[in-house]
Amino acid sequence: MNLRLLFVFSSLLACNISNAQSNPFGVSNAGLDYLTGQALFEKNWVSAPSSTQASDGLGPLYNARSCVQCHMGAGKGRLPIALNFRIDSDYFGSQIQTRAVSGLPAEAESEIAYSNRIETLADNTEVILHEPLYKIITMEDGQGELIKKSPRLAPALFGLGLLDAIPLQELLNKADPDDHDNDGISGIVGTGRFGWKADVANLEEQTGLALSVDIGISSELFPNPFGDCTEQQDYCLLSPHGASREDQNLEIGHVAFASLLNFIRNIPLPVGSEDSAGNNSVGAGEALFENIGCISCHSNSYSTNDSQANNNPYSDLLLHDMGEALADSLDNELSYEWRTPPLWGLSAYIDSQRSNEQEQLYLHDGRARSLVEAILWHDGEARGSKQAFKALSMQDRADLINFLQSI
Ligand code: HEC
Ligand code: HEC
Structure with missing residues (x-):
């Protein structure tokens, strides 16, 4: 489904409190507050000072x-x-900002180049993977190229309230840091459960962090109006900011922050593809997903307070060593x-339609252009599972992919 449509659709769903799966938390996602939160999610911040004080405070450094x-x-980003x-x-600081308010230089420009990497499956099918090479060229005198970095693509945000x-204890139960069960998989609990490194504790922290580091907006948990400017970036600390005169010197006040957070908690899951129930290929694919060990990490069956809620995220929310290439x-x-x-x-994101190739971006940096590519990048703790995938027949691979596309 086209994601723009999905969004309109999800806002409609948000008002439909009879849909249990899409509305795990009862009435809170309905009505005005959800829509206010959505408007804040879509709001374009501007630099201070401006005539619209409620929307100013962008930057000084920002990414969007x-x-x-x-x-x-x-959904996910482009x-x-x-x-x-x-x-x-x-x-x-902790993140490169590629934009800055007018009059300030941005920190850096990034460049991506790709080289090909070929994986050959057991039946001799060749799959070409795109291996990215990132270059970050800073705009500051004497700072040069930044070699140490961790690329992260914006993930889709649906179902986060359920994960939260x-x-x-359920995550601790799934963890096996010393691999006592000897299956080669040693999931560890991160310092949190959000972000690609499971290093953000909860959605409140994640929302505050995004406002601060990605957009340069201060809120209660991250009150510095200069966002990710460091003490050494004095030019940045001299810029005007929008810490508001009314709301405890924050660029986004408590009430607006709470609405945004409420929206983030309640974004409904897309409805799975309708024809999947009773579809033989999807059923066979699901069995393969379990048999070749995908389920060891992409795991399910959490308890929730709401028996109707979807508790099948297909993730253990744990950290895994995925090998050198990733x-x-x-x-x-x-x-x-x-x-x-x-x-x-x-x-x-249906592969076969490829109606919008831009949406086919999997893995932490979006390097995989299809589900098959995403699986073939698996290594480290997932090596056994990936090898088993490579050994599947063409029909079995198609079944597995059909299953993934039905979730
Ligand atoms: C410049 C791009 C960008 C902007 C703007 C941005 N995000 Fe994100 N967002 C990301 C990236 C990249 C990640 C993954 C971060 C990581 O893994 O460290 C992320 C992660 C998240 C997550 C965690 C999702 C998960 O599954 O763990 C949430 C929630 C989130 N963002 C909310 C927001 C909110 C709310 C805003 C606006 C205030 C926002 N983001 C603005 C790029 C962005
Ligand atoms: C050892 C744990 C582990 C196993 C086993 C495993 N995965 Fe993964 N999977 C991950 C991790 C971790 C990532 C994210 C890696 C990254 O982004 O660099 C991932 C990413 C993915 C993605 C991309 C999702 C997205 O939104 O970008 C797909 C699809 C996927 N796995 C499917 C599978 C399938 C199918 C199998 C079985 C053949 C499998 N995985 C086995 C841990 C695992």
């Missing part, structure tokens, strides 16, 4: 002016705008680790 510019229709680079720099509601170059203890992404909602 609104949430929706990166999370298209609350390249290049929605690809952020996390860094660890005394000078540039999973008790921590590792980032920050060179820290998490460089090889990625959080298993939930697979629910894959039905929103």
Whole structure:
């Protein structure tokens, strides 16, 4: 389904409180507050000072002016705008901002080049993977090229309230840091459960962080109006900001923040493809998904308070070593680790139609252009599972993909 349509559709659904799956938390997602939150999600922030004080405060450094510019229709983002680079720099801070308010230089420009990498399946089918090479050229004198970085594409935001509601104990139960069961898979619990590195504790923190680092807007948890400017970037700290005269010197006040958060918590899941129930190929694919070990990480069956809610995200929300080729170059203890992404909602990006190739961007940096490519990038703890996939017949592969596209 086209994501723009999906978004309109999801706003309609939000008002339909009889749809249990799409509305796991009762009445809170209905009505005005949800729509106010959605409007804030779509709002274009402008630089201060402006005549519209309620919308100013952008930057000084930023990557985009609104949430929706990166999370298209609350789905995943497009390249290049929605690809952020996390860094660890005394000078540039924790993320590269590729834009700045007028009069200030942006921190850097990024370039992506791709080279081909060929995977050969057991039946001799060749699949060409695109391996990205990132270059970040800073605009500051003497700072040069940034070598250490971690690229992250904006993920889809549906179903997050359900993930937030999973008790921590259930994640701990799935974790196996020392691989006691000897299956080669040692999931570890991150410091949080959101973000590609499971390093953000909850949706409140994630929303505050996004406002601060991606857009340059201060809120209660991240009150610095200069966002990701560091002390060394004095030119940045001299820029005007929009810390408002009315609301505790924050660029977004409590009430608006709460509405935005309420929206983020309640974005409904896309409805899975209608013809999947009773479809033989989808059923066979689901069995394969279990048999070749995908389910070990893309796992299911969490308890929720609401028996009607979908508790099948197909993710353990744990961190896994996914091998050298996917590792980032920050060179820290998490460089090889990625959080298993939930697979629910894959039905929103149907491979075969390829109606919009831009939406076919899988993995943490969007390098995979199809589900098959995404699977073939798996390595490290997922190596056994990936090898089993490579050994499947063409029909079995098609069944597995059909299953993924039905979720
Ligand atoms: C410049 C692009 C960009 C903008 C603007 C942006 N995001 Fe994001 N968002 C990302 C990226 C990239 C990630 C993944 C971050 C990571 O893994 O470290 C992300 C992650 C998230 C997540 C966590 C999702 C998950 O599954 O763990 C939430 C929630 C979120 N963003 C909400 C927002 C909100 C709310 C706004 C607006 C205030 C916003 N984002 C603005 C790029 C963006
Ligand atoms: C050891 C744990 C593990 C196993 C086993 C595993 N995966 Fe994954 N999967 C991950 C992680 C972690 C990622 C994210 C990696 C990244 O982005 O660099 C991922 C990403 C994906 C994605 C991309 C999702 C997106 O939204 O970008 C798909 C599709 C996927 N896996 C399907 C499968 C299938 C099918 C199997 C079985 C053949 C499988 N996985 C086995 C951990 C696993």
